[in-house]
Amino acid sequence: MTAADRWVVGAALALVASLYVWSWGGVSGSNAPGGSDTAGVVAEVVVAGHPVEAIDLGRDGEVEIQGRMGPSRLLVQDGRVRFLASPCRGKQCIHSGWLAHEGDFAACLPNGVAVEVLGPERGLDAINY
Amino acid sequence: MRASRPERIAGQAPSGAVLLLGALVLTACGARPTPVHEFQFFALGTLVEVTLANVEKTPAQEARRAIEGLFRRAEEDWDPWRPGALARFNRRLAGGRPFAVDADLLPLLQGSSELSRRSHGLFDPAIGRLTELWGFHRDEPRGRPPEPEAITALMRRRPAMSDLRWNGREVQGTNPAVQIDLGAYAKGYAVDRAIAHLRDLGIANALVNAGGDLRAIGSRGERPWRIGIRRPRGPGVLATLELTEDESVLTSGDYERYFMYDGKRYHHILDPRTGYPAEGAMAATVIGRGAAEGDAAATALVVAGPTEWQAVARDMGIAQAMLIDSLGRIHPTEALRPRLRFTIDPERGIPLDPKP
Numbered sequence: 001m002t003a004a005d006r007w008v009v010g011a012a013l014a015l016v017a018s019l020y021v022w023s024w025g026g027v028s029g030s031n032a033p034g035g036s037d038t039a040g041v042v043a044e045v046v047v048a049g050h051p052v053e054a055i056d057l058g059r060d061g062e063v064e065i066q067g068r069m070g071p072s073r074l075l076v077q078d079g080r081v082r083f084l085a086s087p088c089r090g091k092q093c094i095h096s097g098w099l100a101h102e103g104d105f106a107a108c109l110p111n112g113v114a115v116e117v118l119g120p121e122r123g124l125d126a127i128n129y
Numbered sequence: 130m131r132a133s134r135p136e137r138i139a140g141q142a143p144s145g146a147v148l149l150l151g152a153l154v155l156t157a158c159g160a161r162p163t164p165v166h167e168f169q170f171f172a173l174g175t176l177v178e179v180t181l182a183n184v185e186k187t188p189a190q191e192a193r194r195a196i197e198g199l200f201r202r203a204e205e206d207w208d209p210w211r212p213g214a215l216a217r218f219n220r221r222l223a224g225g226r227p228f229a230v231d232a233d234l235l236p237l238l239q240g241s242s243e244l245s246r247r248s249h250g251l252f253d254p255a256i257g258r259l260t261e262l263w264g265f266h267r268d269e270p271r272g273r274p275p276e277p278e279a280i281t282a283l284m285r286r287r288p289a290m291s292d293l294r295w296n297g298r299e300v301q302g303t304n305p306a307v308q309i310d311l312g313a314y315a316k317g318y319a320v321d322r323a324i325a326h327l328r329d330l331g332i333a334n335a336l337v338n339a340g341g342d343l344r345a346i347g348s349r350g351e352r353p354w355r356i357g358i359r360r361p362r363g364p365g366v367l368a369t370l371e372l373t374e375d376e377s378v379l380t381s382g383d384y385e386r387y388f389m390y391d392g393k394r395y396h397h398i399l400d401p402r403t404g405y406p407a408e409g410a411m412a413a414t415v416i417g418r419g420a421a422e423g424d425a426a427a428t429a430l431v432v433a434g435p436t437e438w439q440a441v442a443r444d445m446g447i448a449q450a451m452l453i454d455s456l457g458r459i460h461p462t463e464a465l466r467p468r469l470r471f472t473i474d475p476e477r478g479i480p481l482d483p484k485p
Contacts, residue, residue: 046169046176049169049170049171049176050169088268088269089269090269090388097363101366103357103366107176109171109174109175109268110268110269112171114176124355124356124357124366124369125180125336125345125354125355125356126178126180126336126338126343126345126354126356126357127338127341127357127358127359127366128338128341128342128343128356128359128378128379128380128414129340129341129358129380129382129384129385
């Protein structure tokens with residue numbers, strides 16, 4: 001085995017290990033969305049049915065999303081996300097409050113903007129409500 | 130999208146060691162991960178999400194076009210407040226003469242009539258005018274209750290599904306106060322139609338979720354479909370559940386569409402006996418085969434409230450159901466209880482502090 005071979009084998013092993021964690025890491029008992037071990041890391045923003053942005057919940061700040069009526073503003077803080085402002089009248093999206101756990105979901109239907117927290121590995125296929 | 134997986138790892142020209150390693154990896158991992166396709170769109174006033182497992186790209190794209198088309202037609206035809214088939218039906222019904230019902234609309238109307246009867250009239254699609262009076266037919270609720278006199282005047286005319294006189298596929302309206310609103314039925318019905326259509330396309334593993342009204346067939350591949358039931362207050366889910374071969378999960382809740390006025394919550398599940406939002410329950414969940422039936426039943430159970438819901442569920446043939454009463458206490462049926470994995474203490478119930 002040459003030095004190059006050893007390097008390739010080492011890199012391949014590292015890749016296999018990371019792929020294993022990525023593909024199967026979520027299978028073993030981490031599907032309780034209320035548990036702190038499943039706190040979401042990314043929130044997906046969908047506008048008019050199309051995913052437009054994945055927000056890293058590890059970075060505090062504000063994100064502006066253009067909906068069909070105007071901009072919706074999202075606030076990211078301490079690993080959570082919420083609607084801060086939206087051009088709808090009812091403001092139910094804002095009343096939905098903080099979204100922190102995998103599967104948490106809020107939408108401003110008049111503006112066509114939806115936000116859902118995705119876990120490190122999506123444990124739930126759907127939320128019933 | 131979310132569930133994309135690497136199907137092939139490209140790399141340098143393989144040496145012997147790498148080929149050996151590759152063979153070991155293949156042996157260790159077995160088959161490649163299940164191909165999962167997801168797509169979403171807005172229809173029927175909500176977000177529709179479809180997940181297909183073990184389906185290749187081309188049939189998945191075909192399914193996407195078909196399902197989106199199906200929901201779009203439903204949106205045009207089944208909304209009484211749009212110029213479509215149901216609006217035309219309501220106009221002719223108010224005319225009082227017998228007429229033949231469109232073939233597309235017929236199963237919805239007859240199915241919902243039957244469910245209305247079995248629900249003791251607590252699910253009643255004939256109260257479209259009441260929904261309109263409260264303003265719950267709009268995306269944005271009106272923000273204050275209607276005048277009590279207006280509610281009393283309408284309720285005195287007793288609009289009910291039993292005011293439709295059927296003769297084969299002909300119907301005659303006998304009460305001009307009746308206006309059919311299939312809001313508590315149509316989404317479930319569309320989900321059922323979507324599942325049937327996916328099966329016709331040869332798709333055996335799918336989950337269709339129309340704004341939380343969902344039905345799943347098959348599995349997600351390596352594991353069952355897994356869903357969460359949202360808490361009626363505060364964020365997150367209250368329990369998770371794994372679905373078997375073909376099941377739907379439907380919830381009606383006072384948190385889906387409501388407004389606050391003078392510190393009181395006025396929600397969209399109207400009691401056809403009183404003309405006011407149902408009292409006594411925050412939410413009801415029904416697990417069964419058909420989503421349309423579950424949709425109607427969940428509404429009926431919220432209206433029935435804590436004292437009557439079990440009798441109504443029994444008469445509707447529902448074995449697996451759960452009611453959350455207005456104090457946040459959780460009441461699952463015996464058949465459902467062992468299947469739920471609660472994320473909160475079910476004995477303590479839902480924390481009532483509404484602030485997130």
